[in-house]
Amino acid sequence: MQRLENCLSGYYAAYGSYPPVALHGSRDYTLRVDGHGIQQENRHEPDLDWRRVEAACRSQPVGMSFPFSSQDVASYVEEISRLLMEKANSNEARYKNFRDNEALKYGFFALTGNSQIQSKSKYSSWSQVQVFKLGLMSYLLPRLLVIFNVQSGSGSAPSGFSQLFSKQNQWTMCNELPCDFSTGQPYASWDDVIRDMWSRNDRWKIAALPSQAVCARWMPNLEGIVAGASYSRMFYGVRPYDTVHGSYVVSADTVNPTLYSAGDSQSGGDNYSQQYLLDNMTVLDGWAHEFYYYSPSPHQSYTLWSAGPNGRTFPPWVTDEELSQLRSSDRTTAQSWIADDIVHLKN
Secondary structure, eight states, rough: HEEEHHHHHHHHHSSSSOOOOOOOOSSSSTEEOOOOOOOEEEESSSOOOHHHHHHHTTTSOEEEEOOOOOOTHHHHHHHHHHHHHHHHHHHOGGHHHHHGGGGGGOOOOOOTTTTHHHHHTTTOTTTTSSSOOTTHHHHHHHHHHHHOOOOOTTTTOOOTTTTHHHOOOOOOOOOOOOBOOOTBBBBBBBHHHHHHHHHOHHHHHHHHHHHGGGGGGGGGGGGGBBSSSSSOOOEEEEOBBBBTOOOOOOOOSSSSEEEEEESOOSSOOOOOGGGEEEEEEEETTTTTTTTTEEOOTOOSSOEEOOTTTTTTTTTTSSHHHHTTTHHHHHHHHHHHHHTOOEEEHHH
């Protein structure tokens, strides 16, 4: 947690604010969530439920999620899908966590070439098409270098991959086209950016962009603490990969990886036939739970916290007065959730 806070201080020194993570959902913890944990607009529930509270607490996510850029993803996804389906459809007691998650029972497929996602390219909301979750780590890590994930001499980009960047509003509305470092002229499209990195192997141009290179200031703090997929590459001389929690874990205690849906959750339905897996990078606490982040506009303050050993918490923006207005049983529950929280520093 202290190392993340060092990064936040470095970001503030560079930009004059803490990372302005956009809301990926609502801070309203009464909103119903679908089978993928996505909040459903104007569908409220009166009782206190952890899944709904968690969705609100993660409305400014710590992790960043994005399409796989590896050409080997198809076989990986197929294998993970098979393992999860077996457990979710098993009667063994140890796989109850899997059976309880309806989304795991139907399998999923690779993201690239998904016609349903391409058909929703005009949408920009995370709830409408879950492709890019630009959480806290997308500000603390060199976003372009991480998401494009280019290996030296990797050849052409995977089929359909570049279209996710050139046509998806969810990406283009949150990312201005950079300038070519060697000419000073803006790239014409995200296809051109990707072409430079893949075909011409000009990854150095992206690494030299000010928006990417500034991350080198605080990158040493991320050495060995970033969990997610199998990232072993170095960024500016630092290897962020968490060797303890780094890879996706499939166990009876941990239902990972997270599944996403190309469907519009606002319709109220769970579309299990169009679900897929995204790559991600995040930081976990000592109990293998993702940290939480809250920074209200104009982002001159933040709260970074761990839910503690019980893995549950309650929104820090809910005042004591609001908490006192909950019914007695819900207030007791909420207080028990935050009793073991660890808020190391609150700026």
